[in-house]
Amino acid sequence: MSYIGSLDQGTTSTRFMIFDHKGRVIGQHQLEHRQILPAPGWVEHDAMEIWRRTQEAITGALQQAGIIGSDLSAIGITNQRETTLAWDSKTGLPLHNAIVWQDTRTQSILDTLSEDQKKSMTYKTGLTIAPYFSGSKMRWLLENSAEVRAARDAGTLMLGTMDSWLVWNLSGGVRGGIHVTDVTNASRTLLMNLETLDWDTELLEILQIPRSALATIESSSQVYTQTDPAGPIGSKVPIASILGDQQAAMVGQVCFQRGDSKTTYGTGNFALINTGTSIARSTKGLLTTVCFKLGDQPAHYALEGSVAVTGSAIQWLRDQLGIISQASDIEILASSVEDNGGVYFVPAFSGLFAPHWRSDARGAIVGLTRAATKSHLARAALEAICYQTRDVIDAMSAETGVAVKTMRVDGGITENNLCMQMQADILGIDISRPVIKETTALGAAYAAGLAVGFWADIAELTTQWMESLHWKPSVNDQLRTSGYEQWKKALTRTLNWVE
Numbered sequence: 001m002s003y004i005g006s007l008d009q010g011t012t013s014t015r016f017m018i019f020d021h022k023g024r025v026i027g028q029h030q031l032e033h034r035q036i037l038p039a040p041g042w043v044e045h046d047a048m049e050i051w052r053r054t055q056e057a058i059t060g061a062l063q064q065a066g067i068i069g070s071d072l073s074a075i076g077i078t079n080q081r082e083t084t085l086a087w088d089s090k091t092g093l094p095l096h097n098a099i100v101w102q103d104t105r106t107q108s109i110l111d112t113l114s115e116d117q118k119k120s121m122t123y124k125t126g127l128t129i130a131p132y133f134s135g136s137k138m139r140w141l142l143e144n145s146a147e148v149r150a151a152r153d154a155g156t157l158m159l160g161t162m163d164s165w166l167v168w169n170l171s172g173g174v175r176g177g178i179h180v181t182d183v184t185n186a187s188r189t190l191l192m193n194l195e196t197l198d199w200d201t202e203l204l205e206i207l208q209i210p211r212s213a214l215a216t217i218e219s220s221s222q223v224y225t226q227t228d229p230a231g232p233i234g235s236k237v238p239i240a241s242i243l244g245d246q247q248a249a250m251v252g253q254v255c256f257q258r259g260d261s262k263t264t265y266g267t268g269n270f271a272l273i274n275t276g277t278s279i280a281r282s283t284k285g286l287l288t289t290v291c292f293k294l295g296d297q298p299a300h301y302a303l304e305g306s307v308a309v310t311g312s313a314i315q316w317l318r319d320q321l322g323i324i325s326q327a328s329d330i331e332i333l334a335s336s337v338e339d340n341g342g343v344y345f346v347p348a349f350s351g352l353f354a355p356h357w358r359s360d361a362r363g364a365i366v367g368l369t370r371a372a373t374k375s376h377l378a379r380a381a382l383e384a385i386c387y388q389t390r391d392v393i394d395a396m397s398a399e400t401g402v403a404v405k406t407m408r409v410d411g412g413i414t415e416n417n418l419c420m421q422m423q424a425d426i427l428g429i430d431i432s433r434p435v436i437k438e439t440t441a442l443g444a445a446y447a448a449g450l451a452v453g454f455w456a457d458i459a460e461l462t463t464q465w466m467e468s469l470h471w472k473p474s475v476n477d478q479l480r481t482s483g484y485e486q487w488k489k490a491l492t493r494t495l496n497w498v499e
Helices: 047-065 107-111 115-125 134-144 146-154 162-170 201-207 245-252 311-321 329-335 374-400 417-427 439-452 458-462 479-492
Strands: 003-009 013-019 025-032 072-079 084-088 157-161 180-182 216-218 221-226 238-244 261-265 269-276 287-292 300-307 344-346 364-366 406-411 430-434 467-471
Touching (some): 003 162, 003 439, 013 047, 047 162, 072 162, 072 439, 084 134, 115 201, 134 146, 134 157, 146 157, 162 180, 162 238, 238 245, 238 439, 245 261, 245 269, 245 300, 245 406, 245 439, 261 374, 269 287, 311 374, 329 417, 344 479, 374 417, 374 479, 406 417, 406 439, 417 467, 417 479, 439 458
Parallel strands (some): 003 072, 261 406
Antiparallel strands (some): 003 013, 221 238, 269 300, 344 364
């Protein structure tokens, strides 16, 4: 027997999952890492801590599965996408903490761009001009870190997203690691041209990013290199896929055809619709991004609606406010009241993403009365996840002219039956969850398996998708009507907070 390994490096944790030929999980191990918050709106990660967690997660999953690294036919990698770091090719050490996708510190850099520069950047990349993306984070590191500038001048600077950091380390690091990324991650940097699928000279000049420090852009499914036998795998195994986490979930949900869509509920919330091999440029606040590129086949593109804070709002209730002791407690707490008691929670902790794109917004809890309890706040938090999703899905339907009738969902919050019923009610459509809900890791495994012939083609993968649970909208449409109107009213209270 042979298997496929999948390294899923997320915003709050890193895990390694091992799948058999039927897509079943035979072993997994997951470890959290710290969220470093040096200042309001700043979010950082320790890249060395993530590398340590990666090694531990791989070792733990192999032990749980009762196999060794050589039993793997290939491994795939999926990652939090826009999180950006700089490291030195000689020492192998990070030159600064990684700047996380949620971080808003680079707005001032983007404010210096001319309108013509912004228009060119948006057209070429399909992205809005926001600190969310990697390019301005790279610029900030160059402007604010003497170590980063010194490495640039010495010719040892490496800039990348988390996928390129992990591939470099897994393939040997200073002993011969390669610097590579894929089209899905590169499409989130504000530096890659959607048409050429390569770094764009004009965009590099606008943000003053040295091309020599960037990774080589490859497809999402191919053999890039092999793992270093001295590393956690313990043998040479092909590294055969790289996908940004949301694109990996599209592959895991077998959304291979034009019009296929899914929504992933993680730290943030991300809805994508496959637009095929044509580039659909948004006018409704959505992002145009690369969906996947399987080997030599043409790239598929997608429209995406990104919400910054969904699952992390539950973590905030747990870690900062202490009203729950573990994330799963929120369903019991929210179920203890019939409604939100007039309380609305807009978790714009780092501004608002799609379709609003307001970095000046900050979180707000409105409608409080003396009767409000932590149960009402818990229910408002779940509703906020669903209302933010509706904002995105409404924009997506307006953009494409296609009404979503059934939404495939995945991610941790889909275990919360109350939240998924609310989602069906607020959207007025059916919600469908697959048997394997952690489709991000599965998508990276699928792409790696395709590259080495573990699976024959996407048709074989499509037959493996199975539904686990299905939610239909209830007769009572209060959440969808008056509740949504109150949500939009609450959202306006968060705007113009940061000067």
